[in-house]
Amino acid sequence: MLRAKIIATGSYAPAKKLTNLDLEKMVDTSDEWITERTGIKERRIAGEKQTTSDLAYEASKIALKQSGLKAKDIDLIIVATVTGDMPMPSTACLLQNRLEAKKAAAFDINAACSGFLYGLSVAESFIKAGTHKKILLVGAETLSKFTDWKDRTTCVLFGDGAGAVILEATEGENCILSTHIHSDGSLWELLNLPGGGSKNPPTKESINKGLHFLKMKGNETFKAAVRTLESLVTDTLKANNIKPSQLSALIPHQANLRIIQATANRLGLSMDKVVVNLDRYGNTSAASIPIALDEAVRTGRIRKDDYILLEAFGGGLTWASALIKW
Ligand code: ACO
Numbered sequence: 349m350l351r352a353k354i355i356a357t358g359s360y361a362p363a364k365k366l367t368n369l370d371l372e373k374m375v376d377t378s379d380e381w382i383t384e385r386t387g388i389k390e391r392r393i394a395g396e397k398q399t400t401s402d403l404a405y406e407a408s409k410i411a412l413k414q415s416g417l418k419a420k421d422i423d424l425i426i427v428a429t430v431t432g433d434m435p436m437p438s439t440a441c442l443l444q445n446r447l448e449a450k451k452a453a454a455f456d457i458n459a460a461c462s463g464f465l466y467g468l469s470v471a472e473s474f475i476k477a478g479t480h481k482k483i484l485l486v487g488a489e490t491l492s493k494f495t496d497w498k499d500r501t502t503c504v505l506f507g508d509g510a511g512a513v514i515l516e517a518t519e520g521e522n523c524i525l526s527t528h529i530h531s532d533g534s535l536w537e538l539l540n541l542p543g544g545g546s547k548n549p550p551t552k553e554s555i556n557k558g559l560h561f562l563k564m565k566g567n568e569t570f571k572a573a574v575r576t577l578e579s580l581v582t583d584t585l586k587a588n589n590i591k592p593s594q595l596s597a598l599i600p601h602q603a604n605l606r607i608i609q610a611t612a613n614r615l616g617l618s619m620d621k622v623v624v625n626l627d628r629y630g631n632t633s634a635a636s637i638p639i640a641l642d643e644a645v646r647t648g649r650i651r652k653d654d655y656i657l658l659e660a661f662g663g664g665l666t667w668a669s670a671l672i673k674w
Contacts (some may be wrong), residue, residue, distance in 0.1 A: 352475040352522035358410025359642035361392040361509040366446045375500040382504045389603025391507025391630030394490045399433045401442040403510035404488035411512040417451040424480040428458050428487045428634035436673025463634030470529035475517045486512040487634035493503030496561035507630030511638020525671045533667045538569045539663035573661040578614040584669040601660035602626035602636040
């Protein structure tokens, strides 16, 4: 039976750092508040002209190099993002053009912070179906461009970046064991970016009202995330007959250290098994898991035959998980 295997990873973050101390000068906040409530110390910010596809391109080049494949070998490109270069065409098509991956079909996925794991689920399905064999999956965001830098309840949280993986078909047992995707659209108002679509097309008024900035009811989202992730991670392990003690690493979406700790506690996992990098990047939405995965691979935290659990929660609401035997 065909299954999907991640054969290479890559990531990229813009050079510009914005620290909590920098934010203290911009809004009524403090390093102490941000660190205690979120775990974030600094985040990366894209240049004025730097787009989401630019970040995706840099991460993809690294993953391609590591895989030993050429762009022309890729038959599908999926980009998970809520901050694409433009509403049309897809950021995946722009990336295909930059990479000259002429054989690839390309499309975007919008599942907010769960986008990368939604993409992993879709990529896995295409590979299992046998229709596509070499897939480039990227999570890339420039949330800084959709952030209200006067709103202290959101501007301290987000950052920019991109992570990429290459998936290939395998008949071996080192592969994606399962993926799980869920949504609850009734809670869409907890987290949204209301402007720019058919509901609120761009007008002077929509801009003045700040509708083109991301909005979040942070505390309600926090509670929904903790509640949902607890059952998500235990259900994912149960579906595969794997005990928490067999896990070598948990790679969570990097939104808030307290959410991550609650999930680790539920599994009885010590924090040294949990990959955390939100102190350096903040919440990069769909990019957070592939960036953390790439860093874990490159630093040798993940080795062959390790069981790795990935999980995410975000706007939609959406939530998703994946279990991988590396
Ligand atoms: N600096 C100082 N004070 C602040 C700041 C700030 N930056 N932001 C808010 N406050 C204040 C609030 O005004 C409030 O003051 P009050 O008590 O006088 O009203 C107080 O701090 C507490 O605010 P809460 O919102 O209750 O704080 P909470 O502990 O919930 O932390 C946070 C806020 C960090 C946003 C948290 O709720 C969170 O992480 N939520 C979940 C985020 C998430 O997982 N999102 C999903 C993924 S994102 C995506 O899909 C794009």
